[in-house]
Amino acid sequence: MIEPALLQRLESDPEIVSRVGQRIFWDKRPQSGPLAALPAIVFAQVTIGYVGSHDLALLGDVQLQYSIFAETREETRVIADLIRRRLHGWRELAAGIQRVRTTTSVDVYEEDTGIYSTVLTVQVWHSS
Numbered sequence: 573m574i575e576p577a578l579l580q581r582l583e584s585d586p587e588i589v590s591r592v593g594q595r596i597f598w599d600k601r602p603q604s605g606p607l608a609a610l611p612a613i614v615f616a617q618v619t620i621g622y623v624g625s626h627d628l629a630l631l632g633d634v635q636l637q638y639s640i641f642a643e644t645r646e647e648t649r650v651i652a653d654l655i656r657r658r659l660h661g662w663r664e665l666a667a668g669i670q671r672v673r674t675t676t677s678v679d680v681y682e683e684d685t686g687i688y689s690t691v692l693t694v695q696v697w698h699s700s
Contacts, residue, residue, distance in 0.1 A: 574634065574698050575617075577667035578659070582613065585658050591651055601641065610687065611642035611651055615694075623697065631670055631697045638692040645679060648690035652677055659694055668699040 575598060582588050582596055595601070595612035602608045619635040640651045660674045677692045 574632075574667060574669055574696055577664050577669055578615070578636070578696070581658060581662065581664070582655065585654065588613075588651065588654050588658065591647075591654070611640065611647055613651065613655070614639045614641070618693070631699060634696045634698065635675075636694045636696060638694060640690045640692070641687055643686075643688065645681075645688045645690075648679070648688050652690040652692045655692055669696060670699060671695075671697040 579596060579598070583594075588596075592611050592613055595607055595609065597607075597612065597614045599614065599616050601612050601614045615636055615638045617634055618637050621633040622630050623633045638652070638655055640648045640655070642648045642651065656674045656677075659672045662672045663669055673695045675693045675695055677690055680689045680691060681687075682689065
């Protein structure tokens with residue numbers, strides 16, 4: 573499983589932790605209680621596929637989306653950039669992670685809640 577390694581990678585970055593504390597979640601953000609505070613990061617698997625490597629081994633090709641929620645657009649972009657710098661080009665062979673690449677991002681404003689978000693797409697190649 574690659575999710576624990578990806579979570580640990582973000583949780584071990586002092587700049588990210590100074591902004592979001594323990595509010596890094598898999599799949600969904602709590603809607604009440606102290607962990608519902610902003611800013612927060614939610615990451616989830618979007619797609620999974622497989623690719624052949626140069627030595628013909630089959631690698632998992634997972635697309636993840638990191639959604640950063642905050643009260644300002646600037647804050648979401650700063651945190652997205654910290655995530656991008658922390659993950660892009662990273663390898664963790666002990667966890668089976670062969671390559672991580674950040675691909676696209678999109679900014680969203682939720683009018684009904686007044687919350688800004690930046691959604692960062694990340695591609696992870698890993699050994700199956």
